[in-house]
Amino acid sequence: MKIKFSQILAHIVLILGVLLMVIPIWLSFASSTHDTITILKEGMQFGLGDQLTRNYNEVLNEKGGWSEEVTAAKMFINSFIMALGIATLKVIISAMSAYALVYFRFKFAVPIFWLIFITLLVPLEVRIFPSYKIVSDLGLTNSYTGLVLPLVASATATFFFRQFYKTIPDELLESAKLDGANSWRFFIDFLVPLSKTMIAAMFIFMFVYGYSQYLWPLIMTTSEEYWTVVMGMKIIFTESYEGVALPRTAERFAYIILSMIPPVLVVVFLQKWFIKGLIQTEK
Amino acid sequence: MSFLELNKVTKIYPNGTKAVHETSMNVENGEFMVFVGPSGCGKSTLLRMIAGLEDITEGYINLDGILINKVDPSERDVAMVFQNYALYPHMNVYNNLAYGLKNRGISKEDIEKKVNEAAKLLQISEYLQRKPSMLSGGQRQRVAMGRAIVRNPKIFLFDEPLSNLDAKLRIQMRLEIKKLQQKVGVTSIFVTHDQVEAMTLADRLAVINNGLIEQLGTPIEIYNNPKSMFVAGFIGSPQMNFLEGELKNKTLTSEGFEINNVTSDFNGPVILGIRPEHMSQTDKGLINLSVDLVEQLGSDNLIYGEIKNKKDFCFRCPGSQIIKKGSKLSLNINDNNYYVFDKSNGNRVN
Ligand SMILES: Nc1ncnc2c1ncn2[C@@H]1O[C@H](COP(=O)(O)OP(=O)(O)OP(=O)(O)O)[C@@H](O)[C@H]1O
Ligand SMILES: [Mg+2]
Numbered sequence A: 001m002k003i004k005f006s007q008i009l010a011h012i013v014l015i016l017g018v019l020l021m022v023i024p025i026w027l028s029f030a031s032s033t034h035d036t037i038t039i040l041k042e043g044m045q046f047g048l049g050d051q052l053t054r055n056y057n058e059v060l061n062e063k064g065g066w067s068e069e070v071t072a073a074k075m076f077i078n079s080f081i082m083a084l085g086i087a088t089l090k091v092i093i094s095a096m097s098a099y100a101l102v103y104f105r106f107k108f109a110v111p112i113f114w115l116i117f118i119t120l121l122v123p124l125e126v127r128i129f130p131s132y133k134i135v136s137d138l139g140l141t142n143s144y145t146g147l148v149l150p151l152v153a154s155a156t157a158t159f160f161f162r163q164f165y166k167t168i169p170d171e172l173l174e175s176a177k178l179d180g181a182n183s184w185r186f187f188i189d190f191l192v193p194l195s196k197t198m199i200a201a202m203f204i205f206m207f208v209y210g211y212s213q214y215l216w217p218l219i220m221t222t223s224e225e226y227w228t229v230v231m232g233m234k235i236i237f238t239e240s241y242e243g244v245a246l247p248r249t250a251e252r253f254a255y256i257i258l259s260m261i262p263p264v265l266v267v268v269f270l271q272k273w274f275i276k277g278l279i280q281t282e283k
Numbered sequence B: 001m002s003f004l005e006l007n008k009v010t011k012i013y014p015n016g017t018k019a020v021h022e023t024s025m026n027v028e029n030g031e032f033m034v035f036v037g038p039s040g041c042g043k044s045t046l047l048r049m050i051a052g053l054e055d056i057t058e059g060y061i062n063l064d065g066i067l068i069n070k071v072d073p074s075e076r077d078v079a080m081v082f083q084n085y086a087l088y089p090h091m092n093v094y095n096n097l098a099y100g101l102k103n104r105g106i107s108k109e110d111i112e113k114k115v116n117e118a119a120k121l122l123q124i125s126e127y128l129q130r131k132p133s134m135l136s137g138g139q140r141q142r143v144a145m146g147r148a149i150v151r152n153p154k155i156f157l158f159d160e161p162l163s164n165l166d167a168k169l170r171i172q173m174r175l176e177i178k179k180l181q182q183k184v185g186v187t188s189i190f191v192t193h194d195q196v197e198a199m200t201l202a203d204r205l206a207v208i209n210n211g212l213i214e215q216l217g218t219p220i221e222i223y224n225n226p227k228s229m230f231v232a233g234f235i236g237s238p239q240m241n242f243l244e245g246e247l248k249n250k251t252l253t254s255e256g257f258e259i260n261n262v263t264s265d266f267n268g269p270v271i272l273g274i275r276p277e278h279m280s281q282t283d284k285g286l287i288n289l290s291v292d293l294v295e296q297l298g299s300d301n302l303i304y305g306e307i308k309n310k311k312d313f314c315f316r317c318p319g320s321q322i323i324k325k326g327s328k329l330s331l332n333i334n335d336n337n338y339y340v341f342d343k344s345n346g347n348r349v350n
Helices: A005-031 A036-042 A052-061 A072-103 A109-121 A128-137 A144-151 A155-166 A170-178 A183-194 A196-211 A215-220 A229-235 A249-279 B043-051 B093-103 B108-121 B137-149 B167-184 B195-201 B219-224 B229-234
Strands: A238-241 A244-247 B004-012 B018-027 B032-036 B058-063 B078-081 B155-159 B187-192 B204-209 B212-217 B241-248 B251-254 B257-259 B268-274 B279-281 B287-296 B300-307 B310-318 B328-333 B338-342
Touching (some): A005 A249, A052 A072, A072 A109, A072 A144, A072 A155, A072 A183, A072 A196, A072 A229, A072 A249, A109 A155, A128 A144, A128 A215, A144 A215, A155 A196, A170 A183, A170 B078, A183 A196, A215 A229, B004 B043, B018 B043, B018 B212, B032 B043, B032 B195, B043 B058, B043 B155, B043 B187, B078 B137, B093 B108, B093 B137, B108 B137, B137 B167, B167 B195, B187 B195, B195 B219, B204 B219, B212 B219, B212 B229, B229 B268, B241 B310, B251 B268, B279 B310
Parallel strands (some): B032 B187, B032 B204, B078 B155, B155 B187
Antiparallel strands (some): A238 A244, B004 B058, B204 B212, B241 B251, B241 B268, B251 B257, B268 B338, B287 B300, B300 B310
C-alpha cells in the first residue's frame, strides 16, 4: 500500500505536538534525578541522574514552611481534598441548577440563567476581598470548608448541563411522568445516567481547576496545616546561602513531578467517559 | 356512566392558539376509539389532555368515575405510546418495561413475572437485555407497546405510533395492535391521520376538524352516512368525487345530468358527492366519462377522467374489466348511493 504524503504530514505534525507536550515533563523528571549543584551549573538535564530516591524521599518527608511543620505529602493531601470537594460540589450543584432552569418553567428562569452566566465575568480573583470577608466572618478561615465553599458555584458547568438537558426530547420526560416518576426520580433515573459522560468531563475540568487554585488558599490559610501544593511550590525547598534564599532546584523538580500525579490519576480513571463526553453525547 | 367522559373540553395554548373547542364525548370500557383528522386539527392536544401532559383550559374529564382535571399524570394510571416511542435510551428493554412497575412499588418477583409475560405476548423476549438503540423500528414499537401493556393501565393512549414504520410493517403492526387490544381488553384511544388505519382499528371513530368533532360513530356508519362534506372527503379511499350542482324542487342538476326525487327539501346551490366504488357501467347511464388515466391495482382498476367541466373524476371497477385510455364510459350510481351537501356550509342535506 502506498502511504500518502498527507498521511506522513499529519503524522509529523502529530509527533511534533506530542514532543511539545512530553519534553517539558521529561526534562523536569530527568532534572529531578540529579542534584541541585549539577542543575545550577549545567542547566536542566536530559539524561537521568542518580539522585532519584534521595530527592523524592526528601520531598515527601522533609518538613518545610516557616515553622517547619508541613510536609509536601500533607500539601498533596490538602490540595486533593480541596480539588475533590470543589469538583464534586460544582458538578452536583450545577447539574441540579441546570435541571431547575430547564425543567421547571418558573418565572424569570431565563433572566436567572443569564445572571448566573454573567458571573463568568466575575472570577474569584475579582471578588476576593468580599469573599474573604464573608468566609472570615463565618469563621471558616483555616478550614477545608473555607477552602472549598466559595468556589463551588460554576456558571460554566451550569451552562454545559443546561445545553445538554435541552437536547433531551420532551417525550422522555412525559413518558417517565406517565410511568410514575416524580421530578426527583426523573433527575436521578434519567438525567444523571444520560449525562454521565458529561459529569465525568466536568469533574475532570473542575478537579484541575480546584487543584491549581493559588490565590484563594494563599489568602485563606494562615496555618501551614492547610497549605496546598501550588502555594508550597513557591515557599518550600529553599536553602539559605549567605542570607539569600536559594531554591533547591532538584527537589523542586521532584515536587513538580509528584504534584502532577493526582490530576493525572483522575484523568486516567475517568478517561473512558471523559473522551466520550467530549466527542459525542450518548443518547 | 361511561368509562371516560369528556365534557366541553377546551384547550387554548398560552400563545392564544385554540386547539380544541368544547369537545364532549364518551368512551366505554374496553372500547377502541380512534381520533382521525388532518394535521394540526388538535388530535394530539386532546390526547395529551387525557394523559395529563397538557392543562385543560375549560371543561371536565372523568376517568373511571374520577374527575382527573387536576390529577397528576403519574397518578392517572394511563399509558401512552408516542410517535417516536420515547424509549429510555440508557435502560435495556427489560428495565424499560419494568420502570413503571418499580415506581409503583411492586415486588421484584411480580415485576419479573409481568415483564416476561408482556415480552412473550409481544415476542420481544429475546431482546430483553438489549438497549433500544440496538433494535429495529418494529422492535422498538413493540417495546413501546410492552411498556404500556405491562402496567395494565386504565387506558392506552396512542399518538400516531405507526407513522415511523414502513408501509408493510405498518399494516402488520396495525393488525397486531388490534389483536392485542382485543386480547387485553383495555380501553384505548388511537390518534392517526391515516384514514385506512382509522377505519380498520376503530370500534368507534371521531373525525376531528379544526378542534371540533365533526362526526362520531362506527367506521361503517361514518362511511355510509357522512354528516358533512369534510367527513365525506376524509373517510374513504380513493376520495369521494365532488361535483357542483343546483337543487330545486327535489331535482338536482349537475355537470350535464339530472337526478330526480332527491330526498331533500333544500333549494339552492349544492355539492353532489359520489364515491368511486358506488358506480357501475351501463348502456345509457347518467354520467359520461372520457377516460384520461387508468391505475391498475390488480384487484381493482381506478379510472380517472373528465365529465363535462369536472376533471379527475374517479371511478373504481374490478381489475378484470379492461378499460383503455381515451375510451368513453357510461356510468350509473348504484342504489341511489350519493350524497348532497349544502354548498355554503358543507352540511349534508339528503
Ligand atoms: N405547545 C403549543 N403551543 C401553542 N400551540 C400549539 C402547541 N402545540 C400545538 N399547538 C397548536 O395546536 C393545534 C393542534 O395541534 P395538535 O398537535 O393537537 O395537532 P394534531 O392534530 O396532533 O396534528 P398532527 O397530525 O400534525 O400531529 C395546532 O394548530 C398547533 O399549531
Ligand atoms: Mg399530533
